[in-house]
Amino acid sequence: MPLSPRQTHLLDLIEQPADLRALSRGSLAALADEMRHALLEQVEATGGHLAANLGVVELTLALHRVFDTPHDRLVWDVGHQTYLHKMLTGRRGWMSRLRQHGGPAGFTRRVESEYDPFGAGHSSTSISAALGMALAAERKGEDRQAIAIIGDGAMTAGQAFEALNHAGDRQANLLVILNDNEMSISANVGALNQHLTRLRSNPLIERFRHSGEEMLAQAGPLGELLGSTRAGLRDGMRHLLGASSLFEELGFRYFGPIDGHDLDTLLDTLSNLREQRGPRLLHVVTQKGRGLAPAERDPVGFHGVARNGVSRAMAPSADKPATPAGPPTWTEVAATRLEHHAAKDERVVAITPAMIEGSGLKGFADRFPERLYDVGIAEQHAVTLAGGLATEGMRPVVAIYSTFLQRAWDQVIHDIALQNLPVTFLVDRAGLVGPDGPTHAGSFDLALATSVPNLAIAAPADARDLDAAIDWALAHDGPCLVRYPRDKCPAELGGHALAEGITAPTLLRRSAAKAPRRVLVIGVGAMVERLIPICETLDATLVNLRWARPLAIEPLAELAAEHDAVVTVEEGARIGGVGSELLLALAERGVSRPGLRLGIEDRFIEHGSREECLADTGLDSGSIAASIAAFIGNLCMNR
Numbered sequence: 001m002p003l004s005p006r007q008t009h010l011l012d013l014i015e016q017p018a019d020l021r022a023l024s025r026g027s028l029a030a031l032a033d034e035m036r037h038a039l040l041e042q043v044e045a046t047g048g049h050l051a052a053n054l055g056v057v058e059l060t061l062a063l064h065r066v067f068d069t070p071h072d073r074l075v076w077d078v079g080h081q082t083y084l085h086k087m088l089t090g091r092r093g094w095m096s097r098l099r100q101h102g103g104p105a106g107f108t109r110r111v112e113s114e115y116d117p118f119g120a121g122h123s124s125t126s127i128s129a130a131l132g133m134a135l136a137a138e139r140k141g142e143d144r145q146a147i148a149i150i151g152d153g154a155m156t157a158g159q160a161f162e163a164l165n166h167a168g169d170r171q172a173n174l175l176v177i178l179n180d181n182e183m184s185i186s187a188n189v190g191a192l193n194q195h196l197t198r199l200r201s202n203p204l205i206e207r208f209r210h211s212g213e214e215m216l217a218q219a220g221p222l223g224e225l226l227g228s229t230r231a232g233l234r235d236g237m238r239h240l241l242g243a244s245s246l247f248e249e250l251g252f253r254y255f256g257p258i259d260g261h262d263l264d265t266l267l268d269t270l271s272n273l274r275e276q277r278g279p280r281l282l283h284v285v286t287q288k289g290r291g292l293a294p295a296e297r298d299p300v301g302f303h304g305v306a307r308n309g310v311s312r313a314m315a316p317s318a319d320k321p322a323t324p325a326g327p328p329t330w331t332e333v334a335a336t337r338l339e340h341h342a343a344k345d346e347r348v349v350a351i352t353p354a355m356i357e358g359s360g361l362k363g364f365a366d367r368f369p370e371r372l373y374d375v376g377i378a379e380q381h382a383v384t385l386a387g388g389l390a391t392e393g394m395r396p397v398v399a400i401y402s403t404f405l406q407r408a409w410d411q412v413i414h415d416i417a418l419q420n421l422p423v424t425f426l427v428d429r430a431g432l433v434g435p436d437g438p439t440h441a442g443s444f445d446l447a448l449a450t451s452v453p454n455l456a457i458a459a460p461a462d463a464r465d466l467d468a469a470i471d472w473a474l475a476h477d478g479p480c481l482v483r484y485p486r487d488k489c490p491a492e493l494g495g496h497a498l499a500e501g502i503t504a505p506t507l508l509r510r511s512a513a514k515a516p517r518r519v520l521v522i523g524v525g526a527m528v529e530r531l532i533p534i535c536e537t538l539d540a541t542l543v544n545l546r547w548a549r550p551l552a553i554e555p556l557a558e559l560a561a562e563h564d565a566v567v568t569v570e571e572g573a574r575i576g577g578v579g580s581e582l583l584l585a586l587a588e589r590g591v592s593r594p595g596l597r598l599g600i601e602d603r604f605i606e607h608g609s610r611e612e613c614l615a616d617t618g619l620d621s622g623s624i625a626a627s628i629a630a631f632i633g634n635l636c637m638n639r
Ligand SMILES: Cc1ncc(C[n+]2csc(CCOP(=O)(O)OP(=O)(O)O)c2C)c(N)n1
Pocket: 052, 078, 080, 081, 121, 122, 123, 150, 151, 152, 153, 154, 155, 181, 183, 184, 185, 288, 353, 354, 355, 377, 404, 407
């Protein structure tokens, strides 16, 4: 059922937020309606993060109406909920290419607009960044508001607390808007979430506060005198009722909770807060998916949707196309193997930093709910928690995206590897992810991991390798990282082992070429599949490395010695990656050969489809074949 197009008379008038401020207040509800519909049409065409955006229509409108953006700084956390913000800040015409190559990013970016004062993608950075802006304004003597808009999910991260702690102590001029929709990607978790629930559902406090304020208003001059201590009285009441907010304890003035879909309340409250200074936190209650019934019912399913996802959701079930069958994803294969082990071994527990669905842990959660720890958006804690569990004989598995593991490398090194603890890391989204772009690319895990002692690193090329790697990791008495991309997983690529032992590389084909054309290609992980036809065409020998550590250097050196040159191909940073390590290790064994290292170039790769991103850095099949062919051509010329 296609979405019916809707007129957008008011939205068409808005080029910049100043145009929004010129509209009558009475027309804003109609504008919010138009914005919500424009959002649905846009996400229908491009796909993207729908539910969070539906929840902030009124909040976005109210913020740009009340504050003097871009002079006042709006810092959105994560940035996945900024589609309306982009529409109101001069990017509406461009949104039809959202998250596509050359189009706007799915998150805020400084290079895109002066209305994006800070780039994001990873969560829980907004309070720190806005605090930096507030302190800079203080130093420069500038009068501006710095506003962090952070979700209840993002608020669960350590960094958010670190920033609150600092801001409250400094009494910085900072406004934090806590957008509480009771959801992270899945239902929000943790004691903070329970605290927010108590704040949301304590009508006694609200009644007490309102009646207290009414009494003060009726008491004339005495009331005015007392009014100056109104905030103190209110805080006192909260303490008496045992309902003081955590934020007040940290030095913030707490306002709310208010209904984030009630425009009048939002506009009045924000206007009041605009006139105040110091650390303030406004608790806004919103509904994820607001205004689209299927998304309100299933905010998890509508967190991110594919192109045509809106009309598909609204279609009667009989009209819904069946999901096409095909190979499973790497995520699915890994999750199935993990469940297989959990069924046999009570010691196996899984940890996720707020990514149950994306990491494929829904099945594990259903089957072994008491053995799944969703720790919130707390990657560092997830890793050290696994360390603690491992010291007591458990077999913890941290399921984590490569990009989010970046937060926790100190924990991997200091808490896990240094103590040689048996923790398995299932590192998903390793390599280029596509539409989420550089903030979410898993470019660095290999380069970071290869230098960490004790850490075994598997880069499986097919489902058979992946299963074997998980089996090995769970039996191994030390840490192990298993990495795989956001893609379909081939079942079995074949080949035979180059040596004894589970971590040995496999040989997939042997070149029949004559010197100087005998080239050994060593593929890392998911790159191997696309190397098979390339090596056939170029008549190169092909090895599936399988394990980046321990590196099976002896059999590889023997094989390399029979060749004229070595090529390595990995979906990870080329500098400091497996290829660099391999060529050096071969040279140290006296097998110095001309080498070509293919990997992610030394720059950030822009968003696009996964294939476009790979092509951008020379890792699509055509570019790989061309690079190897040119390399062989040079070998012949230089002979
Ligand atoms: C460091 C980090 N970990 C995980 C994620 C994945 N992620 C993106 S949005 C999200 C949920 C955020 O919840 P909340 O802040 O409440 O925003 P909402 O979607 O509810 O509006 C998560 C876990 C991320 N972007 N960054």
